[in-house]
Amino acid sequence: MTHVLDPDALSDDARALSVPLPPYRDVTRSDSAFRAFLHGLPGVDQVGAEARVAQLGTRSIKTTSKAWAIDTAISMVDLTTLEGADTPGKVRSLAAKAMRPDPTDPSCPRVAAVCVYGDLAGVAREALGDSGVHVAAVATAFPSGRASRAVKLADVRDAVQNGADEIDMVIDRGAFLSGRYLDVYEEIVAVKEACGEAHLKVILETGELVTLDNVRRASWIAMLAGGDFIKTSTGKVSPAATLPVGLVMLEAVRDFRVATGRQVGFKPAGGIRTTKDAVKHLVLINETVGRDWLDPGWFRFGASSLLNDLLLQRQKLRTGHYSGPDHVSVD
């Protein structure tokens, strides 16, 4: 790994941490061992995975369960703005919305986090204060991840210093697709160390990995490397958070906990715009991994426009009629 500058080499602590949990301690001992392990994971039959999510998509969630699902979904949103045009003003208005999504209804839950670029994490932190809404920052040369590891780690430290308590990193898809799995793994370990106390979400960018077998392998790399969450996408590549991808990633976190005892969270991001999409994801969690993941600590939606649709549907359930887009705020 010639591109790692010395000052950013793993500390001894991190080196110790970089050994995966039992029973997988030895799988990262060499490139070939790691490759053999990842390719030894059960394959995914794409047709079968699609059929399964299509079947779950027919679940009919009505009345009380819909109300529960909408409130739960709101509390799981990472309200996101990741534009070149982002300003402190925009972030502050997003933060206000995150804390009180529906100003007319105090019973509406707040969202889980505000997700911004690292340089604006400080603005978000200040605006959110002690509201309990987390500050998530994307880092590691998001969204492409094409920078030297030193730059990526500096990006992470900067975001944490600015007040981010959650870091959304991207994996090196180039390394993954060229079969250098250990590079991908070691980079995640290094980022995890740079995060310190901050929670680490590992973005696989499944739209670039393409196959569900790749999604399963990348999920395992991220979990073995210590990621707290695995996340589908940056939102900058299409397709993003599809249901078959979600199914495979949920199976991965489920199997990983069974094997190691450690629970890893899951965050689909990108392309989830409607309440219907959100409910389908909640059903998918419910019937794939169960109640333990139905909590903002273990499941998030990376989304921007989703929140307004959830609010409109929430108002519809409470009042019996649609109020229209002018009754929720433009972000």
Added chain:
Amino acid sequence: MTAPTVPSQPSPFEYAPAPESRSIVDIAPSYGLFIDGEFVDGTGESFKTVNPATEEVLTEVASGSDADVDRAVRAARRAFEKTWGPMRPADRGKYLFRIARLLQERAREFAVLESLDNGKPIRESRDVDVPLAAAHFFYYAGWADKLDHVGLGTRPRPLGVAGQVIPWNFPLLMLAWKVAPALAAGNTVVLKPAETTPLTALLFAEVCRQADLPAGVVNIVTGAGETGRAVVEHDDVDKVAFTGSTDVGRSIARAVAGTRKKLTLELGGKAANIVFDDAPIDQAVEGIVQGIFFNQGHVCCAGSRLLVQESIHDEVIASLQRRIGTLRVGDPLDKNTDIGAINSAEQLARIRELSDIGEAEGAQRWQPACELPDRGFWYPPTIFTDVSPAHRIARDEIFGPVLSVLTFRTPDEAVAKANNTTYGLSAGIWSEKGSRILKIADQLRAGVVWANTFNKFDPTSPFGGYKQSGYGREGGRHGLAAYLEGAEQ
């Protein structure tokens, strides 16, 4: 991966009831027989049909006597000679297309009625039975004017009057499998639906009228076994098609022996679903569930014997148990129900009896914690492990939501165990390795072999059995051969 045992936990995400409205169906207090284009009273005693989920009596249905069956066969003969037989094939196709479209238009009505009378979940009647029934009519409608090009000789001719007896597990779909190819080939039919599930066939009769199908082309005679016997044994029937149990199939074969009647039988099965250690495990588990719990296991091609490679047995069983824990058993009309009611008290008794025998013979019974409704006929999804090939639950068709798990060590052993059955209707193979799938499929003596899927049906694909699973094929071009003269299969 180590063998996991995850406690199944109740979810806080309870799905509120989402019942499909039954107001779309209009069930009359009593029904007659559909003969010569008219609903007429039967001369036999009428019988009740119940909703197996509640034991509520839905309606009374006429029981066709020998005289009624004779009337029906004569009407079919007249229609064959006067209208349907001489009709331009393209026009016959037109009627079939019309029926197919009407089935689609009235799909919700058919689905609700099917679930009420049969007990199957609305998700299946809505997404599988009714769309597939319509698809069969569309498919065979297209063949009606192309029979010279089916590949069954240059001028294949219809046989005449077909007597058809169908089972209760897929009432409308089995009707479509029988009626669509018969009509497309130019035959007329007398159909006897199952005693416990006559209602969608009677609604289909209404569709025939709506489609202006000439009188006598389709005749529906409801009743029990005696009525079916009368249809099969009637002298003027040219062709007998039966789907049902092997015992009844055997007696039909005896009755038809020595006559000019052509016969196709689609009987029981005890299919092996073979899971190799290189299978896509999560999808295989889905396939096992789909294989045995689809339609409460009331499926002749159900994957009722799971053959799992010994090295992954514990892992697969743990995954399977977790997955079965999420199956929702209950009201068939609830859109979120996965497993509905057992079709009849009689069938429930048979499932119970064989399951008890399985336990007595030393197999381990496992059932998830699930609440069953107080009324109606219910049986929870069940798996038996430690099953030996000698156990009755590994040999007899249970025809219920009961899976027998056996293991194997090598591909040869898998094939030997899979073929070690008196049946041969279907089989499944789960492996990510294409060469293995091809080799094993070649060695399995089963009419249908699914690879990395199970219980998938399509009108273009022939379906039928080896050995005691019967003979003849339904579906595809092969399905037409059973209804054409000069077209031996």
